[in-house]
Amino acid sequence: MSTTPTPPEQSTALGADDFRAVFGHFAxxxxxxxxxxxxxxxxxxxxxxxxxxxxxxxxxxxxxxxxxxxxxxxxxxxxxxxxxxxxxxxxxxxxxxxxxxxxxxxxxxxxxxxxxxxxxxxxxxxxxxxxxxxxxxxxxxxxxxxxxxxxxxxxxxxYRGRMDRLERTVEAETDAAVRSWILRRPVPAGTAIDVSRLAAALDTGPSFVYNALVRLGAQGLVERNQSGAFTPTSITAEFVDNLYAARQAIEIGVIEGYLEHAPGDALEHITELGVALAELPTDTSAELDAFLEANLDFHCAIIGLAGSRQLTAQFRQLSIAPLWRDTYASDMWKKQMGHPLIQRLTEALSARDAPSSRSIIQSQAEFIRNAARAVIEQRGGAM
CATH class of the missing domain: 2.30.110.10 (Electron Transport, Fmn-binding Protein; Chain A)
Structure with missing residues (x-):
């Protein structure tokens, strides 16, 4: 039996980022x-x-x-x-x-x-x-x-940029992917989520997606309808206020309790992340996604000063940044409140200036809450 040879694909240079993303699938x-x-x-x-x-x-x-x-x-x-x-x-x-x-x-x-x-x-x-x-x-x-x-x-x-027990790295990766999918609102609130289809889209097992949805239910991001299917919940201004109040309390608590005596190498790492973050562009969709992820890593590094992986994981779970992509892309964020605040916070942390760091975090959280309320009001009071 003869077969028709497949024409060779056009040779293109494989970039370091693409190679890292693909090879990261090897545990x-x-x-x-x-x-x-x-x-x-x-x-x-x-x-x-x-x-x-x-x-x-x-x-x-x-x-x-x-x-x-x-x-x-x-x-x-x-x-x-x-x-x-x-x-x-x-x-x-x-x-x-x-x-x-x-x-x-x-x-x-x-x-x-x-x-x-x-x-x-x-x-x-x-x-x-x-x-x-x-x-x-x-x-x-x-x-x-x-x-x-x-x-x-x-x-x-x-595995794919995360370190933990192997099963937990897969769970964490799936949790993050399902959470991002929910927050991007591909289906309206109240619409049943097809677990098998979502698992196929995320290239993971249905059991991992199901367990992720159970955990998101405990966070109030999904709920079960009368037939037992998971559905996205509506995001309201009250929900956002409570969530960002919790994030602010954790971050300020860590700064007040640990910044003064934080190891020098930990502060150097935070400074490196903050300097790089403040220089990231947000003009395209891909750039904005990269900025939001780097921003979360920066704040998680601050929480990491407490030396508690559980606290850092809890803080990471409180992020709903993908929901506010339009807000982050606005001129108000980029020119008035976003990148300048990151630079100021980085400098305050590097100087071990807890009062200034606390004030900047409060300003940043208040800006995000106000911007989120505006987005929710434009969409009828819920998302």
Whole structure:
């Protein structure tokens, strides 16, 4: 049987953002690669790690050549792979940043091979570098495994930009996608949601969508009709006032309780996010979506000063930004209240100025509430 060959597709350059978005669908473990050089420990978060051979046992890790840990590995000729446990997302975040004292506040021990091993890691593999190769911006370190140990537990997984237990990363991804879909109002309030069709559109399982709708019901964004189907609820001015009052209370509470003594690297991270956010354009639909997501990440980083993943997750769930895309796109937001407020808040946080930070957040929340009320009134009092 003969077949007609498929014409080759026209070759186009694959951009870094597109590649990252597609490859993010590959779930991987999260590790911290460590070494020690002249008595100083080095470490960086990495997910590009793989077993290479069983006989002899060999591993490979890929590190960006701009990393100080990369340079230390080149000189030390040894490295340890610390496979993180599900509860060590904070460790992954700390070692993923540049320029900070990553080992400060991270319990670890030095092995008999002279390598830093992070306490609480699910597994550790100590390697001696036997070969290297280069690829793009990274060096591939091929190591012969010298020693390995593991304990019972769940691994920390990385999936589409999120770190958590693998099942929870899929749940979180689905929750965010369903929530965004509801807030964009593709179906009117009171209209039954087809769970199977929505699951197919979001490329996930119906059970994940169903569970997401159950959780959104607890937040008041969906409800069940007489036949048991989920339907979007109407968004009223009272609902918006209560929601933004809760967001404001959480954010101000964190600032008043934690800003003064926040770690320097955490404030540096918030400053980086704020500076980048204030420069983002919002002229096109895609740019606006990117801005709204980056804005939420910026405020969640502030909540992260409390050191509670649960509080950060709760704050993230209180966002209904997709509902106000028209408001954010207005000249009033861009020129008068939006980007200038972000810059002022970033500067106040960097200076550990809690009173100014609180005042700016109050102004920002009041502006959003007023703008939301105007949108709701234009649409008859509910959305």
């Amino acid at each position: 991987s473990g999260v590790t911290v690669i460590t070494t020690e050089l002249e008595g100083e420990p080095f470490g960086t978060t990495a997910s590009a790690v793989s077993s290479l051979s069983l006989d002899p046992p060999m591993m490979l890790v890929c590190l960006n050549r701009s990393s100080s840990t990369h340079d230390a590995l080149v000189k030390a000729k040894h490295y340890a792979i610390n496979i993180l446990a599900a509860e060590q997302a904070d460790v992954a975040a700390r070692f993923g940043r540049k320029g900070a004292d990553k080992f400060a506040g991270t319990p670890y021990r030095i092995s008999s091979n002279g390598l830093p091993l992070i306490d609480g890691a699910l597994a550790t593999i100590e390697c001696e570098i036997s070969d290297t190769a280069t690829g793009g911006t990274h060096t591939i370190f091929i190591g012969r495994a010298l020693r390995a140990s593991a304990r019972a537990g769940d691994p920390l997984a990385y």
